[in-house]
Amino acid sequence: MSNITEIQQAILALSEADYLQFRGWFNELEWAKWDRQIEVDSESGKLDFLVTEAREAKEKGTLKDL
Secondary structure, three states, X not given: OOOHHHHHHHHHOOOHHHHHHHXXXXXXXXXXXXHHHHHHHHHHOXXXXXXXXXXXXXXXXXXXXX
């Protein structure tokens, strides 16, 4: 499989069981990439504004519990 069209066709040809297995694997791959991106962004300081906003909301008494 060398291109997207072939990959798409192969996915569409999967049995239901194989598709569910593929989907589970692909979702895990996406979550792992997302987790890594969050980690990189956190380490670089890109998410510091979220901590600042949360602290400010807590000080104002507007912070909501999840």
